[in-house]
């Protein structure tokens with residue numbers, strides 16, 4: 001690489017400054033590589049997320065970044081587990097393995113993790129384009145309306161569900177997958193009998209694909225999710241009515257709401273996007289999302305793998321794609337196992353005991369839960385994921401892993 005005026009040269013450039021990015025950066029900075037993370041927002045930035053960290057994510061944060069300071073938590077500061085709700089008022093509380101986990105304030109927790117990684121962050125700097133030149137990658141970013149140029153030996157896309165890195169690498173990709181919108185509404189509480197120690201999730205197809213509630217800093221979050229373009233106002237209204245009628249939950253009108261778009265589904269059908277050439281993709285940008293949209297632990301772990309793969313490629317002058325794709329297969333197994341019916345029936349892929357909780361229900365309720373889950377899944381039929389999930393599950397049983405041939 002020859003230096004050019006006005007172009008910042010680095011070993012590795014990361015797009016995004018969130019959890020996947022912090023984990024990747026930690027590996028690179030620790031190994032002595034000059035690494036810059038671009039973040040489109042000023043830090044600390046807001047992030048729409050329930051913030052319930054899984055036990056595995058909790059362990060990762062402590063091991064990599066140290067004990068969690070109080071200011072990175074919301075009230076209640078911990079979450080004991082998840083309660084699944086079904087029509088007919090059947091409820092299944094499930095505690096997380098090894099006790100309660102932290103309730104993260106994503107604005108502060110992500111900033112804390114990024115700072116602890118010691119990566120150099122360029123804030124308010126949005127990656128807009130990249131060109132892989134074989135020996136290096138030229139990156140175009142924009143800050144305060146001005147172009148900013150970088151030249152990196154390698155690039156890591158850790159820029160979340162609507163990744164610009166993925167768009168640059170695969171121009172038609174955005175149109176090839178279904179998109180979903182989730183919206184959370186914050187309400188002051190008049191009366192709420194839901195147990196505040198749990199994250200509550202409803203298997204109720206008429207309310208939407210993703211309906212949840214939990215307490216945060218004295219307010220109640222009511223969230224709804226469906227296909228992008230759906231009328232979420234209507235779903236939110238229906239959910240509030242349903243919660244009041246069946247649970248006696250009374251809330252004041254919404255005083256804040258936020259919506260985000262999501263690339264849900266890729267981990268279910270083993271369709272991850274890991275990049276090409278000198279550019280790899282990680283975290284939710286690559287499709288990692290665990291059961292009930294728990295994405296922080298797999299963002300952290302996949303991010304760390306991306307960082308390690310980049311270090312390995314730089315140290316050994318090895319092909320980045322081969323190194324990353326071989327190393328990431330363990331995280332793919334972990335994540336896709338969570339959606340694999342064979343694993344759910346015959347193993348225990350989650351960090352809360354679904355089968356144990358189900359077996360404790362009386363016989364009639366058990367049958368109702370299974371029936372309600374099938375009813376809940378029925379509308380998803382149009383995405384043709386069912387057969388793919390089953391086929392991938394069978395291959396997983398036969399070969400011990402998920403086929404890399406389905407990855408982009």
Ligand SMILES: Cc1cc2nc3c(=O)[nH]c(=O)nc-3n(C[C@H](O)[C@H](O)[C@H](O)COP(=O)(O)OP(=O)(O)OC[C@H]3O[C@@H](n4cnc5c(N)ncnc54)[C@H](O)[C@@H]3O)c2cc1C
Nearest residue numbers: 016018019020040050051052127159160283284295296299
């Ligand atoms: C409503 C909701 C609730 C959720 N609840 C939970 C939960 O309770 N527990 C859980 O584990 N997960 C939850 N998730 C999922 C979780 O938030 C994500 O999976 C996780 O944050 C993914 O991390 P990431 O680092 O891959 O990407 P992100 O956290 O999305 O970070 C991407 C970063 O890149 C930046 N960026 C984007 N584009 C560019 C660009 N072009 N240039 C520069 N920077 C850019 C963004 O600003 C952002 O800072 C929830 C998600 C939603 C939507």
